[in-house]
Amino acid sequence: MLSRVAASFYWLSRYIERSDGILRMLKINYNSSQDSTEGFTWAPVIRVFSGLDEELEAKLGNDSRTILRYMVTDKSNQNSILNIITFARENARSVQEHIPKDLWQCLNEYYHTVKDPKLDIRLQREDPITVLDVIIKQVMLYYGTAEITMERGQGRSFMNIGKYLERAIQSIDILDIKYKPTNTNPTLLTDITYWKHLLLSIGGYELYLKTYRDGLEAQNVIEQIILNNDFPRSVIYSVNNIQRYFDRLKNNSNVNDYREISFQIGKLQSNIKYSSVKSITNQGLHQFLTLIKDDLYKIGNSLNEYYFANS
């Protein structure tokens, strides 16, 4: 497979996964914003997906519709859904003859749905959840079509590596930013709505209720998001899948490159696997998460160097 094509698969998938994460988070946060005016703030969302720009935060304020429009249809926001799907589509376009026609059409429809000027108007006037659901459905169609039609080859491996790498980074960012204020405000550690929000944002609330019977607690939330093998958005689940799909790239012609990255992934995987909530909090959650994130970035860079010929 051409290196450039592999890179496009990887980035296509990272962008789609990012759009999925953002959309789900917007939906839950919007819902919460209708629940309680008190204590709810959009700040974490904006921080995760738009960098730590305080000026921007002040400008956007806390008005839900302003923020939704900024996150979905605003061209000036690098991480708006409109921009992300445009990037995803540009990547798909450059590998059009490698992806099934169905999948290309699916992406195309996703793009045209978001690009449609009517969507922005609907976001201002109609129920935002209905509008977000329309877009989320496009992402789900994409994943379903990819699952059914993608040939089981290198291309799909690069796609899945990109997907899980993006997902791991997202979960880390969300946990990190949500946890940060507890340093100055320890009462948050036991604030039930605060953690419920976090879990709902990444779709882990139901699993949490089934796993932990003793109410919401920061420690358990950390455990679920980092260490739970059954939670599809946990860091360990994502890293395991990176390892799984990377393994399939093994062949005789690039043994050394393969070994180099395989080592990096294996080391990261063990590091997480042999951690406990206790060891993590002793080390400091922020520090632990930063190290894991650095390792993930390094894996991304190595792929770039050894497989995408972009060194």
Add this chain to the structure above:
Amino acid sequence: MYQSQHFDKYNLINGVWDEMYNQNSIVRDHYQKVIEYLANESPDDLNKKEELAKRLFMTQGITFTVYNSGEGIEKIFPFDIIPRIITAAEWAFVEKGIKQRLTALNLFLKDIYHNQFIIKDGIVPIDIIYSCPHFLREMYQLDVPYDVYVHIAGIDLIRDHDGTFYVLEDNLRTPSGVSYMLENREITKRLFPDLLPNCNVRSVTEYPSILYKNLLSLSPRQISNPTIVLLSPGIYNSAYFEHTTLARLMGVELVEGRDLVVNNHKVYMKTTTGLQQIDVIYRRVDDEFLDPLVFNPNSVLGVAGLMGAYRKGNVAIVNAIGNGVADDKATYIYVPDMIKYYLNEEPILKNVPTHRLSDPDEREHVFKNINTMVVKKTNGSGGYGMLMGHASTEEEIEDYKAEILKAPRDFIAQPTISLSAAPCYIGGVLQPRRIDLRPYALCGPDGIEIVPGGLTRVALTEGSLVVNSSQGGGSKDTWVLS
């Protein structure tokens, strides 16, 4: 006239060949079945078909992007749902004519880059050749496989008021539009179920497999599975959709310049498992950008060292480099002479009478009669930089004349040819619009093959004679009957 609401406003254009009606306003036989079919459809049905066609083009991403103030606007190439129909006899004539012309043009290219007999014998003036910017000394004495220079030709044909076919221009470099020939047919299948088989329309689907077979035969390495690639300038190119379609239909890799590297006069592509040698390049990048070491040094669309590998014979390039000297509009004038010189035959397809503006007498003649002339740049394309004498203001003409006098070699003039008209579904009724025809000829070691069909371009603006997509043109599915 046919009695149906669709045809109420179909006003024949005076002095123009109509593809559907004969001079007595009776529907020609080969349009009969389609017209009957249409008469049974309500305007509502036809509007729905038009909508469906648009939607199919859009969701399949059959679009080109126009970049305006930094923002890409996605557009579809306008498609008219009514097919253009060519009879078996007309096609046989066209096919024979194109084969003859292309044979002569291939011989011309070989001659001009080797012994130049045609210049020595005084058939083509030397200044025409040496003043052409597409005549490349880098090609001199270079032998190409099977002496084929033009592997793919898109020769544009038009029909005058009496239905006679004329060659408007020979596109011998990287003619585009063939994906629209293929896609238009796919769309027509969806729009008019059963109509294609009922009318005995010949299939065009073989095009990619013939092209692939020809590319395969050019491989310099005698191996069972040579690597064939399609070289594209990338996703920002307006023909990118065509590049991916052809790559997909032939099952070959689509590459960009940055995927390639030349080492020891061999071309490789960078893959996830190391470098892989390339044998045949079907390039959709112009000569000028192919190799920064030899041509435009700022180009990143090609790869450094490609020309060296080509000269060594380690890679085949399709179409050959330097073909521009043969489809230059100044060379065009001499194609009928080439046919007589190389083949000792009378040209089957006619040239449009053409005046060289570097000749003072001809220039004066053209300036005097400019209202009945079309003036074109010899190296222009896409309908840019043309002067339509009959539709221009006094001022435009004066400005253009000044341009011509600066570099007369760069211009030619032709009398305005009327272009035939075909019915188009516009604004809920059928109306006549002007069309041309571009069949795609493929030349391989076994000779020339032409898929029965082509691209019919149509000037959708009323009264317009310019069919180029950049100037408000669209296209139609083109049927050749068996």
